[in-house]
Amino acid sequence: QKEVEQNSGPLSVPEGAIASLNCTYSDRGSQSFFWYRQYSGKSPELIMSIYSNGDKEDGRFTAQLNKASQYVSLLIRDSQPSDSATYLCAVIGSARQLTFGSGTQLTVLP
Amino acid sequence: EPEVTQTPSHQVTQMGQEVILRCVPISNHLYFYWYRQILGQKVEFLVSFYNNEISEKSEIFDDQFSVERPDGSNFTLKIRSTKLEDSAMYFCASSDGTILTGELFFGEGSRLTVL
Numbered sequence: 478q479k480e481v482e483q484n485s486g487p488l489s490v491p492e493g494a495i496a497s498l499n500c501t502y503s504d505r506g507s508q509s510f511f512w513y514r515q516y517s518g519k520s521p522e523l524i525m526s527i528y529s530n531g532d533k534e535d536g537r538f539t540a541q542l543n544k545a546s547q548y549v550s551l552l553i554r555d556s557q558p559s560d561s562a563t564y565l566c567a568v569i570g571s572a573r574q575l576t577f578g579s580g581t582q583l584t585v586l587p
Numbered sequence: 588e589p590e591v592t593q594t595p596s597h598q599v600t601q602m603g604q605e606v607i608l609r610c611v612p613i614s615n616h617l618y619f620y621w622y623r624q625i626l627g628q629k630v631e632f633l634v635s636f637y638n639n640e641i642s643e644k645s646e647i648f649d650d651q652f653s654v655e656r657p658d659g660s661n662f663t664l665k666i667r668s669t670k671l672e673d674s675a676m677y678f679c680a681s682s683d684g685t686i687l688t689g690e691l692f693f694g695e696g697s698r699l700t701v702l
Contacts, residue, residue, distance in 0.1 A: 511689045520678055520693035521630060565630065567689055573643050575620075575689045577630040 481568050481578035489584045496553040498581050500566030503547065509569040510542055512551045515580065516562045525551060556585040589613040591694035593679050599700045603668050608697045610662045610679030619662045620680040620691060621654065623647070630678070636662065669701045 480503045490496045498512075509528055513521035527533045527540040527549070539552040549568075553560055563580040570576060592611045600606050612619050621633040634654055635642040641654065653665045662681075666673055676698050680691040 509689050515630075520696050521691075522693070523690055526690055567630075569689045574632045574635070574645060575691065576632065579629040 481566055481576050483564075483566050483578035483581050485579055486582040487584055488581055489586055490556050491586050492556060492558060494556050494585075496556045496560065496583055496585070498551040498553075498564050498566075498583065500549045500551075500578055501547055502549070502566075502568045502570070502576075504568065504570035504572075504576075505547065506571035507544075507547075507568045510540070510549045511567040511575070512538075512540060512549075513565040513567055513577070514562045515565055521565055521577075553583075556583075558585045558587050561585050589692075591679055591681055591692050593677075593694035593697050595697055596695070597698045597700070599702065600669055602671060602701055606666045606669055606673075606699060608664045608666075608677050608679075608699070610664075610694055611660050612662055612679065612681030613683070613692055614660070616681035616683045616692070618642070618682045618688070619654075619656070620682075621664045622678045622680060622693075623675040624678065624696075625672075625675045633664070633677075666699075669699075671701050674699060674701045 482501045512525040515521045525540040527542045533540045537554045541550045561584050563582045565580045566578040594609045619636040624630045632645045633648045634644045651667050655663050676696045678696045679694045682688050
């Protein structure tokens with residue numbers, strides 16, 4: 478079974494710090510990679526997509542992809558308490574399904 | 588801003604009963620999806636729907652489940668005979684374009700409790 482793995486956390490960072498979230502995937506046929514944010518009791522919300530190796534920046538968020546290592550990461554710069562949520566890594570693989578990891582819970586401490 | 592809407596927000600049912608969960612996707616979107624999330628667990632893919640037919644489905648989406656687009660706006664998930672393990676949050680999602688994408692817009696979910 479194709480898996481998407483994340484550290485469940487919780488990950489705690491002080492306000493203003495960089496939060497680093499990591500994800501690995503097992504399906505070498507995967508081509509599309511996504512980060513979603515899910516606040517407690519709410520639905521997932523797309524924050525970043527990345528399709529090619531390297532970095533992609535959008536505001537305070539940077540997604541990094543390394544297909545050779547089957548590794549995706551998300552950096553959140555200048556973390557704010559409002560960034561406290563569960564971050565879900567998701568991958569479209571050869572099964573043509575968006576497969577989610579179990580998520581990393583991030584807490585940003587004021 | 589356009590959004591995906593789901594009803595009901597919460598449904599309680601007895602084991603063995605049929606349940607229909609309803610969704611109104613974003614109007615110009617062409618791909619529709621159902622996902623579920625059991626409390627404390629990961630978001631799991633159930634089914635994708637495009638051009639009035641199922642595009643992909645997971646192992647979870649067995650004969651107890653069906654989807655339908657009965658008119659131009661609604662997209663429904665039916666569970667024929669609910670089991671205790673069907674208790675979960677069910678999310679509808681939609682995406683635009685004609686290709687499969689992971690850039691989905693999720694509704695707020697329907698919480699199903701099976702007693």
